[in-house]
Amino acid sequence: MTHLLGLTGSIGMGKSTTAQMFRDEGIPVWDADAAVHALYAKGGAAVPKIQAVLPDAVIDGQVSRDILKKMISEDLSVMSKLEEIVHPLVAQHRAAFIATHNDPLVVFDIPLLFETSAQDWLSSVLVVTVPAEVQKARVMARPGMTTDQFERILARQMPDAEKRAAADHIIETLTLDDTRAAVRKLIAELKGQTDA
Template sequence: MFIVALTGGIGSGKTTIADRLAELGAGVVDTDQLSRELTADGGPMLPAIREAFGGTVFQPDGRLDRSALRRLVFDDPQSRARLESILHPPIRQRMLERIDRLDTPYAVIVVPLLFETGQQSLADRVLVVDVPESVQIERVRKRNGLTVPEIERIVASQTPREERLARADDIIDNSGPPENLESQIQRIHRRYLDLCQASPHETNTSR
């Protein structure tokens, strides 16, 4: 199957783009959603998280305190690396399983930490959703209620914007109003349909 890796910084609009490509017929696998599945109430990764970080990142009823965990890992690079070592392998495995089950012209894997985890090797094309850092900060502040310093720490932990753009095969500019997106999405969708028809190949998720 032809695989597109969709990435971008926090607040860039990855979900919006992925949802629209899904409406147009692409098969979408979102690694953030897989992470939430693995860490939901009773999720299989909760025991490992509790063992690594203790009860301070859990609520009294046993549910994961995502805000406390986020503060911890973005204040401490070692804690972030420990959490990633717990979550990234099962997320990758579940992602590959979902790709194998798709029956769509092409697959879109939404991976915020694409370059940080080296998973661009799974994809035929890398699609970057791009916005200026100032736009990221304002959108995340309104959406999540985080403080500007909290958002800046998250942005600083991700691949720099310039590097993402340099490593992209395709770019969608999401810095403007929503109505500017549709023509870009339609164009990129048609391009991917053309590419997967021109280069048919067997699904290969062992790359």
């Protein structure tokens, strides 16, 4: 039986770095953001569907994320139209990934995991976290990031304390070495449960 581990955490908490650590240990990782990028790219399944509803968002045969961001900021109803198109396609992409990975442990990197009720189909959920001041320092160090942007992103995400309260596993990502050690320990623990 495959253990489906959800991986999430607010912006700047170390989720992408932690996902890579699972990959480094040979664990298959499905990345929700990468799935959306593939759907938006030339030839992606979302392109014709988005073009039919939001024609201005498609440039040179691919969906422009920048144009979409601008459209959403001007009209919030664009977000729900987009979700109606993209969520079923992402679910198909994920199902295909699960079907091709019969491993004891598979990780699902999902930024809005709780916000999209993904915990309902997962075996357990790992939340990565750091104190708020570390999170803010990490995010503000990103090129082009503004305080306003950071606050807007946080407003769309479930608060860190709520995520931690709903998690089955928590890893604090203050240092790479400690994070890697915690990832290895969790893999051993979950594989042990799966093998039983």
